[in-house]
Amino acid sequence: MQTGEDQLRTWMTAGLDGDAAAHEALLRALVPLLAAFYRRRLRGAEHDVEDLVQETLIAIHTRRASYDRDRPFTAWLYAVARYRLIDHFRRQRMTVAIEDVEAILVTEGFEDASSARMDVDTLLATLSPKQARAIRDTHVDGLSVAEAASGAGIGESDVKVSVHRGLRALAARIRGERV
Amino acid sequence: MNTEQLIGDLSRDVPAVPRHALGRRIGVGIVAGGCVTLLLVAAVLGVRPDLDAEMRGFSFWMKWTYTTSLGIGAVIAVMRLARPTPVALNSLWLLAIPVLLLSGIGIGELAGTPSRDWVVMWLGASWKACPWLVLALSMPIFIGLLWSFRRLAPTRLRAAGAAAGLAAGAWAATLYCLHCPEVSAIFVLTWYSLGIALAGAFGALVGPRLLRW
Numbered sequence: 140m141q142t143g144e145d146q147l148r149t150w151m152t153a154g155l156d157g158d159a160a161a162h163e164a165l166l167r168a169l170v171p172l173l174a175a176f177y178r179r180r181l182r183g184a185e186h187d188v189e190d191l192v193q194e195t196l197i198a199i200h201t202r203r204a205s206y207d208r209d210r211p212f213t214a215w216l217y218a219v220a221r222y223r224l225i226d227h228f229r230r231q232r233m234t235v236a237i238e239d240v241e242a243i244l245v246t247e248g249f250e251d252a253s254s255a256r257m258d259v260d261t262l263l264a265t266l267s268p269k270q271a272r273a274i275r276d277t278h279v280d281g282l283s284v285a286e287a288a289s290g291a292g293i294g295e296s297d298v299k300v301s302v303h304r305g306l307r308a309l310a311a312r313i314r315g316e317r318v
Numbered sequence: 319m320n321t322e323q324l325i326g327d328l329s330r331d332v333p334a335v336p337r338h339a340l341g342r343r344i345g346v347g348i349v350a351g352g353c354v355t356l357l358l359v360a361a362v363l364g365v366r367p368d369l370d371a372e373m374r375g376f377s378f379w380m381k382w383t384y385t386t387s388l389g390i391g392a393v394i395a396v397m398r399l400a401r402p403t404p405v406a407l408n409s410l411w412l413l414a415i416p417v418l419l420l421s422g423i424g425i426g427e428l429a430g431t432p433s434r435d436w437v438v439m440w441l442g443a444s445w446k447a448c449p450w451l452v453l454a455l456s457m458p459i460f461i462g463l464l465w466s467f468r469r470l471a472p473t474r475l476r477a478a479g480a481a482a483g484l485a486a487g488a489w490a491a492t493l494y495c496l497h498c499p500e501v502s503a504i505f506v507l508t509w510y511s512l513g514i515a516l517a518g519a520f521g522a523l524v525g526p527r528l529l530r531w
Contacts, residue, residue: 157334166325193324198471198531200328204339205401205471218402222473226530 270305351462377501389488395481400470424503452513456490479525487517
């Protein structure tokens with residue numbers, strides 16, 4: 140489970156006031172966040188991911204004076220993480236495709252996006268595989284009905300019906316959970 | 319080393335960081351470097367003997383206002399660039415104000431001087447040395463700022479280096495005023511500004527290498 144901005148910021152502020160336990164809790168909570176951040180961008184270089192996570196933790200620890208308490212913590216966190224990643228590429232003399240630069244630079248809302256994706260995954264898991272796939276193809280990945288149909292090897296009307304029934308089931312479930 | 323162990327080690331030493339730690343650290347770097355520069359001005363160049371009388375005159379305060387306002391603007395830029403989060407630097411055009419004001423004074427001076435004396439006024443007695451002295455005197459302050467950056471997190475290294483160089487140059491020029499006997503506005507506008515710009519260019523050149531973390 141990933142920790143939210145409010146909790147992280149509380150820990151960071153307490154750590155800045157000299158609370159070692161809060162600082163430790165913060166660093167511990169950052170490990171999965173940073174690992175996910177780097178894993179998404181390095182695709183499978185698991186050893187590098189661990190190194191980068193550690194380097195970033197050290198940078199966060201030694202350079203915490205550069206955090207402004209009045210500003211969002213995660214923006215600062217990912218700015219540090221992004222710098223460490225770019226420095227990593229530089230050290231490796233690796234060239235990055237221009238599309239990937241976009242992915243590296245745009246990290247604001249990364250946390251929101253990843254938790255939203257987790258919500259979608261949880262909800263879709265409650266449906267039948269056929270309905271889940273139809274909804275994912277047409278509503279999340281943005282395929283046309285025809286593309287989704289040929290990809291899944293079923294008829295177009297079958298896709299439409301699956302999407303329709305799946306969405307209705309999800310709507311009922313969400314309403315049921317909220318009431 | 320595994321991550322658990324690292325977190326344990328890091329959490330053993332958690333000194334409190336006061337709210338304005340960033341500004342304080344940059345201030346300490348500049349003041350420490352400035353003390354060395356001041357010492358160099360006093361010991362190597364010598365404070366001008368008529369400083370007392372001069373401080374009651376216009377040209378001294380004109381020079382000081384010019385260099386300190388550049389210095390303050392550059393320090394603000396340094397403080398912004400010391401944080402990793404993206405910053406807007408468009409307020410840097412405010413640095414043009416002292417330059418324009420001094421140009422105005424310079425034009426007024428030229429208008430009141432016969433044109434055959436213009437070159438003498440412009441070159442003064444020390445135009446060859448002035449920019450280089452400002453550049454050399456900026457080094458201790460620049461080194462002080464490098465020390466400040468060690469606990470800060472600049473991500474635009476060239477810009478941060480340039481801002482640090484400008485700040486160092488402007489404050490070095492401020493201290494150099496204690497020695498420099500020149501009085502004309504166009505002298506200051508040309509040769510002081512050149513020295514400060516050289517310091518900024520030096521910072522931009524070495525920033526990516528020295529500020530890396």
